[in-house]
Amino acid sequence: MYKYDNYDQTIVDERVAQFRDQTERFLAGKLSEEEFRPLRLMNGLYVQRYAPMLRVAIPYGLLSSEQLRMLAHIARKYDKNYAHFSTRQNVQYNWPALETVPDILADLASVEMHAIQTSGNDIRNTTSDQFAGIAQDELEDPRPYCEIIRQWSTFHPEFSFLPRKFKIAVSGATHDRAAVKVHDIGLYLVKNEAGEIGFNVIVGGGLGRTPFIGPSIRPFLQKQDLLSYLEAVLRVYNRYGRRDNIYRARIKILVNDLGKEEFARQVEEEWLHIKDGVMKLDQKEIDRVKGFFTAPDYDSSAADDNSFEAAQESNKSFTNWAKRNLFPHKVAGYKAVVVSLKAPGIAPGDATDEQMDHIADLADKYSFGEIVVTHDQNLVLPNVKQADLFILWEKLLEKNLATANIGLLTDMICCPGLDFCALANAGSIPIAKQINDKFNDIDYLHDIGDIKIKMSGCMNACGHHHVGHIGILGVRKKDEEFYQLTVGGSSESDACLGERLGPSIAKEDVADVIGKLLDVYVEQRQEEERFLDTFRRVGITPFKDRVYPKKPVKEKAHASN
Amino acid sequence: MRVIKDNKIVNDDWSVARELDADAPMPDGDIILPFHYWQANRDSLLDKKTKHAVWINGDTDVEELVSDLEHFSIVALDFPAFKDGRCYSHARLLHDRYAYKGDVRAIGDVLRDQLFFMYRCGISSFQLRDDKDAEDALKAFNDFTIRYQAAADDAVPIYKLR
Numbered sequence: 001m002y003k004y005d006n007y008d009q010t011i012v013d014e015r016v017a018q019f020r021d022q023t024e025r026f027l028a029g030k031l032s033e034e035e036f037r038p039l040r041l042m043n044g045l046y047v048q049r050y051a052p053m054l055r056v057a058i059p060y061g062l063l064s065s066e067q068l069r070m071l072a073h074i075a076r077k078y079d080k081n082y083a084h085f086s087t088r089q090n091v092q093y094n095w096p097a098l099e100t101v102p103d104i105l106a107d108l109a110s111v112e113m114h115a116i117q118t119s120g121n122d123i124r125n126t127t128s129d130q131f132a133g134i135a136q137d138e139l140e141d142p143r144p145y146c147e148i149i150r151q152w153s154t155f156h157p158e159f160s161f162l163p164r165k166f167k168i169a170v171s172g173a174t175h176d177r178a179a180v181k182v183h184d185i186g187l188y189l190v191k192n193e194a195g196e197i198g199f200n201v202i203v204g205g206g207l208g209r210t211p212f213i214g215p216s217i218r219p220f221l222q223k224q225d226l227l228s229y230l231e232a233v234l235r236v237y238n239r240y241g242r243r244d245n246i247y248r249a250r251i252k253i254l255v256n257d258l259g260k261e262e263f264a265r266q267v268e269e270e271w272l273h274i275k276d277g278v279m280k281l282d283q284k285e286i287d288r289v290k291g292f293f294t295a296p297d298y299d300s301s302a303a304d305d306n307s308f309e310a311a312q313e314s315n316k317s318f319t320n321w322a323k324r325n326l327f328p329h330k331v332a333g334y335k336a337v338v339v340s341l342k343a344p345g346i347a348p349g350d351a352t353d354e355q356m357d358h359i360a361d362l363a364d365k366y367s368f369g370e371i372v373v374t375h376d377q378n379l380v381l382p383n384v385k386q387a388d389l390f391i392l393w394e395k396l397l398e399k400n401l402a403t404a405n406i407g408l409l410t411d412m413i414c415c416p417g418l419d420f421c422a423l424a425n426a427g428s429i430p431i432a433k434q435i436n437d438k439f440n441d442i443d444y445l446h447d448i449g450d451i452k453i454k455m456s457g458c459m460n461a462c463g464h465h466h467v468g469h470i471g472i473l474g475v476r477k478k479d480e481e482f483y484q485l486t487v488g489g490s491s492e493s494d495a496c497l498g499e500r501l502g503p504s505i506a507k508e509d510v511a512d513v514i515g516k517l518l519d520v521y522v523e524q525r526q527e528e529e530r531f532l533d534t535f536r537r538v539g540i541t542p543f544k545d546r547v548y549p550k551k552p553v554k555e556k557a558h559a560s561n
Numbered sequence: 562m563r564v565i566k567d568n569k570i571v572n573d574d575w576s577v578a579r580e581l582d583a584d585a586p587m588p589d590g591d592i593i594l595p596f597h598y599w600q601a602n603r604d605s606l607l608d609k610k611t612k613h614a615v616w617i618n619g620d621t622d623v624e625e626l627v628s629d630l631e632h633f634s635i636v637a638l639d640f641p642a643f644k645d646g647r648c649y650s651h652a653r654l655l656h657d658r659y660a661y662k663g664d665v666r667a668i669g670d671v672l673r674d675q676l677f678f679m680y681r682c683g684i685s686s687f688q689l690r691d692d693k694d695a696e697d698a699l700k701a702f703n704d705f706t707i708r709y710q711a712a713a714d715d716a717v718p719i720y721k722l723r
């Protein structure tokens with residue numbers, strides 16, 4: 001993984017000193033609340049429902065075991081012994097005291113981490129594929145480009161006060177696991193007719209109140225033009241993105257208002273001025289950064305092992321886990337292991353200090369000391385020998401980290417909602433619990449198979465509900481929590497927005513309604529169809545009819561909503 | 562007015578005319594005029610005065626000024642609120658693309674914690690918001706010694722130093 005040199009370290013150290021000074025000025029009354037606000041926000045420090053919330057950047061989701069141990073240490077020393085992994089591959093602390101935040105940042109800096117640009121109207125942490133570097137369907141590892149983008153975007157002087165926040169995602173695989181098309185800029189590594197590898201540039205995707213699947217504005221961009229092209233897109237956005245209404249301020253609105261052709265034309269025009277200047281990337285630099293993301297020392301005899309198969313034959317729980325929580329590896333005899341942070345009764349994405357320490361130890365022992373955060377709020381040990389899988393599973397079990405549910409109904413994405421977030425309309429964590437309580441039969445869950453439930457506590461869509469196979473959106477009606485369901489969304493290569501099922505439903509009915517949707521699926525599915533495939537084939541009507549049975553005409557006059 | 566320039570606090574004779582109707586009489590002294598006033602009175606201004614300066618905010622495209630840049634000692638960029646970042650791009654265009662050699666001045670909601678970014682985009686003088694302490698603001702230029710990316714200052718992409 002990337003290692004800081006003196007330059008990188010100096011920047012984060014200077015940032016800590018700067019924020020320490022700002023915090024001291026604030027606590028001494030020399031900075032007003034209003035003046036301190038933008039400064040703390042630039043360090044990922046929000047003030048939420050009960051306490052400040054600190055968001056820490058995990059560039060493209062990649063952590064060393066040492067870094068994960070530091071996250072555990074911070075949870076223990078400054079917070080209530082846990083942390084929350086988010087859909088943006090970041091981590092959040094819900095209870096730090098303001099005066100300790102400079103110390104937390106200093107602790108982070110000691111392991112090459114920071115909270116820079118994790119909030120504010122700037123370029124946020126660049127996200128990527130959790131299986132980058134090991135996936136079989138990968139054209140090229142996207143992480144070197146994420147790191148190049150990270151450095152270019154850090155304290156970018158021109159783009160620190162954009163109309164709104166700005167999120168970039170990069171994927172190098174045929175199967176999109178990074179929700180690329182719902183980002184402000186999404187980059188796919190692709191090969192052109194000449195056999196060169198470059199980027200397909202998607203601009204203007206996003207969720208929130210007005211969701212869009214982003215269009216491609218340039219099907220092929222040479223690698224050395226990456227930064228100059230990004231700079232051109234950002235400059236057009238910085239100049240012309242709307243600033244009069246925060247709900248209309250994201251780049252998706254600008255792209256949609258201008259039309260993608262006109263937007264692309266403006267970008268290309270701007271780009272022509274800068275593409276051959278100092279922004280042009282040296283191949284040498286690309287190669288240097290690539291040098292940090294080399295393959296570990298794989299055991300060439302890993303595939304000779306027979307114990308993995310034998311263990312599956314003798315242990316059903318292990319088999320269930322192996323079926324769901326392993327991901328194929330490009331090296332024979334290796335697997336990527338998904339550590340589920342979705343155990344029943346736990347808020348999705350939460351991990352305790354003990355769990356984090358435990359995972360860090362397991363990473364050292366079984367996965368070359370690396371851990372990846374996924375955008376569906378789980379952790380990955382990317383390089384595990386199949387001979388080690390059984391013992392690893394047993395050790396994960398010890399700390400409630402081996403729930404065999406990856407990609408299943410209970411592997412939900414869930415935002416903090418009413419429990420923590422000041423903007424929430426409704427709870428999401430209690431709904432996750434309700435779903436877990438109802439669907440607790442592992443055989444049923446495995447039978448239902450792949451399905452993505454995504455849940456947000458308000459239309460800001462932190463929980464990606466628009467692109468869930470089943471999306472759940474918290475709304476408020478006469479001061480009560482209600483839930484709006486959508487069906488048929490996807491954030492992958494076939495990205496699309498879900499269709500609204502019907503009027504919002506009462507809180508206590510959510511899990512039951514999901515049960516009805518699943519019943520329709522079970523009745524209608526053919527062969528290997530997933531829930532989403534069946535939905536696409538049969539359409540929304542059978543699902544609608546089951547949840548909202550037609551009422552006799554007489555009663556209809558009284559029906560409300 | 563009191564401004565920060567070249568890392569020092571200095572006084573100069575310029576002041577900003579915030580509001581001026583196009584048909585208002587020409588103000589005396591060294592005044593930074595609204596750009597629309599310049600446009601309306603360009604010829605008579607050029608006749609009667611030797612030094613000129615204008616201000617714009619994010620609503621005016623820099624491109625509109627370009628043919629007149631040679632006349633301006635100062636182009637002031639207005640930040641109605643520090644969050645309005647359009648003038649960062651304006652500053653870069655003035656510097657990088659149109660090679661403007663006069664003084665680019667930040668006016669409006671100009672605060673300590675933005676100065677370094679402004680400077681890096683090619684802004685050369687800063688009129689701090691009235692209630693702010695200029696001595697204190699000078700420290701902003703020392704917060705960071707490393708710059709990752711090239712901009713309008715002398716920084717090169719950091720990898721070229723590695």
Ligand code: HEM
Nearest residue numbers: 086087088206207208209250415416420421423460461462
């Ligand atoms: C609790 C504090 C949080 C607050 C106040 C907050 C606030 C917001 C707001 C206002 C938006 C809408 C932005 C827009 O449409 O312009 C948003 C979007 C988003 N947030 Fe959060 N959020 C919080 C926590 C989280 C968490 C925990 C996650 C990850 C699980 C997250 C991930 C996202 C994502 C993925 C989006 C939508 C994608 C997009 O930017 O369009 N947020 N958030």
Ligand code: SF4
Nearest residue numbers: 415421424457458462
């Ligand atoms: S979706 Fe709404 S409720 Fe959930 S975290 Fe985001 S802003 Fe808060």
